[in-house]
Amino acid sequence: MEGILGNLGIGFVEVFKLQAVTIAGVSMTLPFNILMCLIGVMLGTLIGVLPGVGPVATIAMLLPVTFNLNPIAALIMLAGIYYGAQYGGSTSAILVNLPGESASVVTCLDGYQMARRGRAGPALATAAIGSFVAGCVATLVVALFAPPLAEVALKFGPSEYFSLMVLGLVAATVLAHGSLVKAIAMVLFGLLLGLIGTDVNSGVLRFAFGVSELADGIGFTTVAMGMFGLAEIIANLEQKGEREVFTGKVTHLMPTREDFKRIWAPILRGTALGSMLGILPGGGALLSSFGAYTLEKKISKNSHEFGKGAIEGVAAPESANNAGAQTSFIPLLTLGIPGNAVMALMLGAMMIQGIAPGPQVMTERPQLFWGMIASMWVGNLMLVVLNLPLIGMWIKLLTVPYRILYPSILLFMCVGVYSLSNNPFDVLLMALFGLLGYICVKLECEPAPMILGFILGPLMEENLRRAMLLSRGDPLVFFQKPISAGFLVVSIILLVIVMLPNIRKKREEVFVEEAT
C-alpha cells in the first residue's frame, strides 16, 4: 500500500508540475499538465454532450495536434477526453433522450423518463456523483492492479502475446452486437487490412498496388475517422425527424435523502462491474454500462420501475461506464495491447511520442505512467466541480441544430486527416472507409471488432512468426506453455459458450432489449 501511495505521489507531483512553455511565441511558466487535463475533460464533456460526435472521432482528430506537446501532457489530455465524454454523454441522454455517446444509450431509458417527470436535476446529479465515485475507485484499481500485471507481462514471450491477442479478439467478437460469425469475419477483415504496407521481416510491399503512400500501411486514425466519424454523420443525416430538447427548467439539482438511499448500492455495484469489464480485452465503457443496467434490473427491488424513471437505472450504468473507461487503460499500459478503439488511438499517440507501450513503461517512465493515473483522479474531480454549475451551458449547446454541427465536424475531421502527412491521399482513404463503414452498418456488421483486428494485425503476425521460429514450426507450442495455453483455452470456452443454443438466444435477447 505504501508503495502505491508513493507512486501516486510521483504522479500528483507530475500533474501539478510547473513547466516553461511557449504559446504563440510567448514563453511563460504554467502548470501545463493540469491545464491540458482541464482542456481534455472540457472537450470530452462537449463531445459527449453533442450527439453524433464520439470520443473515437475526436481523439483521432486531435492526434495530429498532440505532435507538438510533451508526451505526458498529450496523453493526459487524450485520456481526459475519453472519461470526460462519459460525463457529457449522460446530459444529452437525460435531457434529449439521445445518447450523446454510445455508452449512454441505456441512460436514456430511465434518465429521460425522470426528466419528463420534472426530475432532470436529480438525474443529472446522480450521473455526476456516480461517475465521480466510480472514477475515484477505478483510479485506485488501476494503481493497484497495473504493477503486478506488468510484472507478469514482463515474462511474456511471443507465444503468450499471440495467444493473448487471440483472446482479446475473441472477447471483442463475443461481446459485439449481432451475429457472432459476422463479428469474427470483421475481425479477420481488419487483421488483413492491418497487413497492408511494408512487411517488416522481408521488406516486401504488400497489397499496395504500387501506391507509395501505402508503404507505411494505412493510418489507424484515417480508418477510425472514416468508419466511425463519417459513417455516423451519414447515418444521422439519413434519419429524418428533429430532436426535441427538453425545455423544462432544470431545478433542484440535489437528489433527496430518499434518492441517496436508493443510489449508493447501485453506484457501488456499477463501479465494481464496470471496473472488471473495463479490464477485459474488448471491454470498456460501452459494455460496462449495458452490463450494469442489466444487472441492476435483475436484482433491484424496484425493478418494476425500470424504464419508467428509476433512479437506479441512471446511477448504475453511469458509474459503470466511467469505471470501465478508466480501467480499460490497464491492458494498454501493462501489456501494450489496446482493448478497444479508443485505447488503440492512445496506443497510436504513445507511438507518435516515441514510447513503446508495454510492461516496461511503468519502470522506465514512472512519471508518465503515474502522472497519467493521477491525472484521472484530478480530472474526475474537475468534472464534478465544473459540470454541475455549467449544466445550463451544455443545455444551450444542445439547441444547436445538427445542420450547423455536421459541416463543422466534417471540416475538423478533414483538417485533422490532411495534416497527418500533408497529403490529400489520407482524405481519399478516409472517404473510402466512410463508404465501407456505411455499407457495414447497413449490412449489420459491427465496425468495432474490425478496428481492433486492424490494430492487432501486424502485432499478431510478428509474434506468430517469432513463436513459430522459436518452436521450429511446431504449432503445439501455443498449448505447451501454460500461460499461453490458458489464454487459448479461455478463448475456446468463450466461443463454445456463446454458440450454445440457450446462451445464443439469451445473448440475442439482451441485445434486442438494449437496442429498443
Place this chain on the structure above:
Amino acid sequence: MLHSARLDPEEGGGAMTIRNPRDFWAGVMFVAFGLAFVLIAAGTPAFLDPVLGALKVPGYQIGSAVRMGPAYFPIVLGGLLATLGAVILARGFVSGRSGEEVRLTLPFNLLDLVIGLGTFALLLAYGDRVGLSLDGAMLAAAVVVSLLAVRWRPSAKPLVLILAGCLAFGYTLKPLGLVGASLLLIFISALGGHEFKWREVAILFVVLVVFSVLVFVKGLTLPFPVCPGFIDNCPIR
C-alpha cells in the same frame, strides 16, 4: 418518399429466395475481400500464365511454418475470411429472423456503386489526357458523382455529398487554400442535409474559416496555404 433500390436480384424466385439480404450481401463482400487477399498474396497459378499474359499476379513468397514468408499469414487469414463469408452468404438463404422478412434498404444499387467508383477510376486514369491534374480529376469526379446522385438518387444525397465534400476539400487545399477548400466542403456537405439555407451556410462558412485560420494556421502552425494560389497578395500568410 424515400427511394430505395433493393439489392436482391432473386426477389420472389422459387426455393432459392434470399431470405436475409443483409447476410447474403455481407457474405458476398467477405468472400470477395478474402479471395482478393489470397489471390494477391499467393499470385495467380502458373498454368494460367499464357491466358492471363500481362494480367498475371506474381504473388509473394509463402515460406514455411518455421520461416513464414510475407504471403503466409495473409493467405491463412484470407482463406478463413472467404470461408466464413461463404457461411454467412449461405445463411442468407436459410434464416430470416423469426419468420419476418428482413429488408435491406440501401439508397443505391450495385450498378450505382460501379458507376460511382468507375467515374473516379476513369477520371483518375485518363484525366491527364484532357488536361486535368490529379487534383482536378479528383474534383471533377466528385462533382460528376454528386450531380448524378442529386438528379437520380436523391436518397443517396447524404452519403454521396458528404464523401464528395471531403474529397473536394482534400484535393483543393493546395491549389485553392484553406478558404477555397472549406468553401467547397461546407457548401457541398450542407447540400447533403435536409434543409439548405444560403444565409445560414454562408455565416457558418465565415465563422469556421476565421476559426480554422486562427487555430490551425496561426495557433497550431499547420503548413496550410490560406488563400487560393492565384491571389498574389494574400493578407494572411
